[in-house]
Amino acid sequence: MKKIIFKIGQFPHLSETFILAQIITAIKCGYNVRLLIGELLDFETSKQVDLIKKYEIEEKIIIEDYRIPKNKIVRLLKWFFILASNFKNIKPIRNFHKENTKFSLTWLFQWVFYHQFNEVDIFHTQYGTNSKPLDILKRTGFKPAVLVTFHGHDAFFPINGFIPNNGYYDNLFVYGNLITANTTYLADKIIELGCPKELLSIVPVGVDTRFFYPNNETRTHKTLKLITVGRLDKVKGHHFCIEAVAQLINKGIDVSLTIIGEGSERGNLENLIEQYKLQGKIFMKGTKSQIEVRKELWEHDLYLLTAVALPDGRRETQGLATIEAQACGLPVIVYDSGGVKYTLEDGVSGFVCNEFDMIEVCNKIMEFIENPSLLMDMGKEAVIFVNENYSQFKIDEKWKIIYNQLCNEK
Structure with missing residues (x-):
């Protein structure tokens, strides 16, 4: 051998x-x-x-x-x-x-x-x-x-x-x-x-598409459930997700956000959630196993990754969680930062927004709220995209x- x-x-x-x-x-x-x-x-x-x-x-x-x-x-x-x-x-x-x-x-x-x-x-x-x-x-x-x-x-x-x-x-x-x-x-x-x-x-x-796959259950909840998965590090830009949810809720939009992961930014993120009084809308669930992550993805509608550049210029080079989410049938919204844009098909399996542009992220989320069928259509395209490129x-x-x-x- x-x-x-x-x-x-x-x-x-x-x-x-x-x-x-x-x-x-x-x-x-x-x-x-x-x-x-x-x-x-x-x-x-x-x-x-x-x-x-x-x-x-x-x-x-x-x-x-x-x-x-x-x-x-x-x-x-x-x-x-x-x-x-x-x-x-x-x-x-x-x-x-x-x-x-x-x-x-x-x-x-x-x-x-x-x-x-x-x-x-x-x-x-x-x-x-x-x-x-x-x-x-x-x-x-x-x-x-x-x-x-x-x-x-x-x-x-x-x-x-x-x-x-x-x-x-x-x-x-x-x-x-x-x-x-x-x-x-x-x-x-x-x-x-x-x-x-x-x-x-x-x-x-x-990504193992035999493990990460859509559960095909009919969506019954009215709240648009957002999710992001990854270590709590500044390069992941979690605070932009929180800011976006805060703006949408202030406009009367029914959304929630689940954050899965642990890291040095946890305290700062918890403070930001408390500042906006979003404890009942944003949930930090810590580290999860792959089985637990898959279950969470199945229970959510839309994946966010607002990764951004650090002061030294370092950016996210790929992003595995965006692929896992799409494999489970979730469209994704990401910032055009580093190599993240290569993990989806812009306008087909999700949307690529300008880096740091939180207004664009909010607008793209609103497209799914105004056109609920987009979740299903893009979700199907997301599964196809992953199977063809990242299985x-x-x-x-x-x-x-x-x-x-x-x-x-x-």
Whole structure:
């Protein structure tokens, strides 16, 4: 069996269901899959426990531990022992040390740790920031194909507020085998960083349309029920949803809003809801499992995503929840921010509004109130759009082709 190692910073991570979906794709394609994890989190806190157990993910985990002794003397003695034991590999070891900015005993421990995987077929790294030290190893003769999937924040410097762009991805863009992005928007950002176009491929994050599908129940409630799903982060722009609902209710329009997710913005959003006295119209329900999210989508009419640019220019690069909502038969209204517009067909499965233009959002919501049949018509088109462009089956086929090509080129 061909071997793939997924290199991931943290696992399992609450907000990254798409990474687990990617791992399952490789398993279904028949690959011998392992996960190289920097930090292992508590499995019981994951909303994907059933899938983790079903695919025996826990048994596939390798912790990225270089086993460096804390005692300086023991560390030095072990360093000399390892160097002597790997003397036949002295050239690649020397080259690896030369590529790092300054001498450190750590580099040898790191090289030896990764050398055990030298016969693996593919390293599939999630997030560009996790591509270290694979980029340098690849430059110095590492055999596995190095595939790196960017997801968003990893293309905006300073990354995480402190990583500067001082040639950070230079080795990756020269010696990596393939870079993938989820939308044209993110691909363009990566190209701006110096990635050759021929090294880059666009593969969206897909949705399991066997799980997310319309329930086809007749709508009986009079209130237009809006919903948005995602971590409570400024980039998601939840406060615009709240402002829109406040304006509509002030005009006597019968609407409600459900917000699903957790994050640093929760306090600010709760204060805004209290300020507008909308406790009985806007409901913050915290984090939900996929089954719970699907149930909520089935009970609502229209999906909102008012994501906006952050001060550093970072924007939402795709948006998975908009696709899940459409798969469940909900039209969507979004801001034209980042790669979000690629997740719907404007005027067919939903509406794309100018970024920050809350009046336009309110006007589009009013179109559904004035023409209730639009909910059903656009909802049907939304299901068709997702099945044709974002179904996990079609995305899996793209990954199967990519993996096979990388194995053949290795």
